[in-house]
Amino acid sequence: MKKILDAISEEMRKAFAEAGYDEELGKVSLSNRPDLCEYQCNGAMAGAKKYHKAPIMIAGEVAEKLKDSAVFSEVNAVAPGFLNLKVSDVFLCDYLKGMEAADKFGLETPEEEKTVIVDYGGPNVAKPLHVGHLRSAVIGESVKRIARYAGYKVIGDIHLGDWGLQMGLIITELQERKPELPYFDESFTGEYPKEAPFTISELEEIYPTASGKSKEDPAYKEKAMENTFKLQNGVRGHRALWDHIISVSVADMKRNYEKLNVEFDLWNGESTVQYLLADMVEEMKKGGYAYESEGALVVDVKEESDTKEIPPCIILKSDGAALYSTTDLATISERVTKYNPDIMIYITDKRQAMHFEQVFRCARKTKLVGDDTKLVHIGFGTVNGKDGKPFKTRDGGVPRLENLIHDIDEEMFRKIVESRQEMPEEEARNIAEIVGLAAIKYGDLSNQAAKDYSFDVDRFTSFEGDTGPYILYTIVRIKSILAKYQDQGGSLENLELAPAISPDEKALMMEIAKFNTMMETAFAECAPHKICAYIYDLANAFNRFYHETKIISEEDEAKKAGLIALLVLTKEILETCIELLGFSAPDRM
Template sequence: MKKILEAISEEMKKAFAGAGYEEELGKVTLSNRPDLCEYQCNGAMAGAKKYHKAPIMIANEVAEQLKESKVFSRVEAVAPGFLNLKLSDDFLCGYLKEMEAGEKFGMEMPAEEKTIIVDYGGPNVAKPLHVGHLRSAVIGESVKRIARFAGYKVIGDIHLGDWGLQMGLIITELQERKPELPYFDESYTGDYPQEAPFTIAELEEIYPTASGKSKEDPSYKEKAMENTFKLQNGVRGHRALWDHIIRVSVADMKKNYEKLNVEFDLWNGESTVQYLLPEMVEAMKKGGYAYESDGALVVDVKEETDSKEIPPCIILKSDGAALYSTTDLATISERVTKYDPDIMIYITDKRQSMHFEQVFRCARKTKLVGEDVKLIHIGFGTVNGKDGKPFKTRDGGVPRLEKLISDIDEEMLRKIMESRHDMPEEEAKEIADIVGLAAIKYGDLSNQAAKDYSFDVDRFTSFEGDTGPYILYTIVRIKSILAKYQEQGGSLDKVQLAPAISPDEKALMMEIAKFNTMMEAAFTECAPHKVCAYIYDLANAFNRFYHETRIIAEEDETKKAGLIALLVLTKDVLETCIDLLGFSAPDRM
């Protein structure tokens, strides 16, 4: 179905054409003076010069055409030539009925199925997830859900950092601590143990220890590089240890991502595309794209139109080692071959924007990807503390994601127990986890991705203002009213939307009507913050309506049924939107 502004503009275009003017002048926008009108059209002002006529004359002629309009209840020509518009209550009600009856509230689906790959997550194995991993996971999950809702086939990939020197460092430290393990006996031919020779806690302590040693002891680093070489060249014991590292790390990651309600379709990493590197590098050389510069192999990616310096994309270092850019290019190549995507979206820290600019240009120049495939990088800002500086623990370290989640959940539990003394603690804890997740995700997603923001536990967990708990509280309030209506014998299946009977009811209906416009913008701009802004406005409109309207106490059963139908639609839209953001609402709070 058409978006609300398209439907209104269509009526206005007919009026301009009927008055003898170009129909494109009939574009309608939301009013910037809501105290005067709901929508406005400035086409008469734009047409004055072309038709050599005073804009107020054109506006009056168009207004005359709309006297019998079923779309507008009032059309007013105002000097010097504005058209002020007020929607008909019947038209608005009809539009919402069409939304209610349509799949996905009438959102238009793409003409042909297209595939999108969303690359988000990007953690290194053997390291705990920390606050820096929050944004890629939360934004990526929402972008994925929004694209699926918009009718696209979407594949989410975590893209693990699971190759390179960090693996060699871990293996080296294990070798020093447990030299008796069969993985280090090159003459060993038996089966290796099924159980890993370390726990996740040990593994997370091993890496920083090994990293510290390698910076101070050149021989230790040399040994780590040797072990990295052995791993990458398929030495049996090293590969078996690597399998253990991946398995233990991924199991722990999955638990943490599950707490964030984040899921990946693919658990691939840098290691996945290692088989492609030799052939890809050779093709770049043969194609005349790659050349040696100071011993390294590079591809020039600068363009004549560049206003800033874009350095060459390094494919291999002078020692022949691959880099992130090499594996990212190979990953693009593999994705094109396996999935034939129309769009690839990468979600990382905005400080990597130059890296992706180089990689995307290199991928196109070397024909790894066609010109028709969109490559998009969404660079996000940092998570800061209340002081505006990067978020740190009290001892100056980077907070673990697990701890961040538990801190929010504990604060939510405290607030719920304070306000609901009658609620069993076990139920309060379940609700605190649900509301805590909303607090974290909404607190992050309500900010434009590129902006830094402050992680403020007090503000995020507040039940007032632009917060996740406020949105959930609104949904729970609606659920409570609907439950009361059913307890009194009402059936939600039999209620029908009716034209608004008050300004507050109409304002709520108009907010609902903006859904499709918002969703299109949220998808095309990869912008979950637009969903947040929309549901905050919708929640505010509902709460104003609730405070000014007798709903359950309404004595006229027909009117009551119309109000209840509006509540059902409001709840459905709000719940759809929070699902797109990656959280849900409890039945009570």
């Protein structure tokens, strides 16, 4: 189905052609003066030089061709040559009927299925999820859902940090605390215990302790590096401990991500591609791409067009150890082999922009990916406190993600109880979790990903303004009206939209009509904030319409049915959008 601007522009292009001018001049855009018109066309201004005519004369001739148009109710040529446009109520209504009848409201999807991999730039195992992990999870989940809705096959991969020195540090600290464990007995040949020798709480305390010791004690760090080497070279006891670390960590992560309504198709990590590293490095050497520089193995990735210094991509350190760049390149290679993706999207802190610039260039130069594979890095900003500085707890630590979610839920519960005294506590708690999730996700996603933002519990949980609870309150209000209509004997089946009978109704219909254009942009730019901006405008348009319109009390049943049909479509659009953002609406608040 054509986007509404395309449909309107088609009518305008036809008029330019009939008036004897280039039809390409007939491009229409949303009006930048909504007080004067709904849409505008500036083609006459562009055509004046080519046709040696005053633009107002061209605009007047085109307007004359549109006087009987079924698309426009008003076409005015105004000095010095603008065409001010208002669309016909019937045309707009018919367009919405087409959206209503079409799959995905008429959003055009790819003719052939393409594959997208979303890499969430995942957390390190054995560490608690904290506020810094919020953005990759929330943005990644929404980007994944948007791409799926756009008609792509999408694979989401958490891409865990599950290899390297951090594992050696944990094993070393366990060895000091519990040397009697069979994992450290090289002569042990039996089966290792199925239960991990630590809880998630113990594990989360072990890593920072070990990390602190390694910075102060060179011998301790040396031992940790030795244990890392043993793990990576398959020493049986170390591998068994590593399995426990992964199992306990992943179980806790899944619990936390479930609270955020975030799911992954793959739970892969750096360890997944270790089998590829040696051969990949050898191929880079054979191909003449990799060479030694100051003892390290590197690939030059600078290009003649660069305006800033792009350092070489380091493949192996001077001691032969692999880096993040090495495992990221091997991961790209594995993904190409297994899934042959058309697009790979990486979502990480924007401070990693240079790393991914180097990795992407290296992957292309060394032929790990073809020219037709799109590699995208979405770099996000930091989550700050109200003071604009990185968000900290009262004691100066980084807030744990589960505590952040709990604090939002408690604030929402308090507000719901205050406003709905009669609601049972269990129901209030359930609603608080639903609305709290909307508060967190919308609070994050309504910002452009690259920008920093302040995590403000009071603002995020407000039922007024540009917030998740406001959007949900609007949906709940529509649900309430529809329920009343049904209670009065009305049916939501076989309703038919009718042309607008008021400016506020038309304004709401025009917002709905923008859905397809918005969705195409949100996918093309990997930009969930476009959806947030759209539903905020749509919610505002609905609430203005609601306050100025008799709906349930409308006596003309045909008119009432038309209004109810518009409410149903508004609700469906809003619910589709919040699903793409990763949250849902309760039935009441």
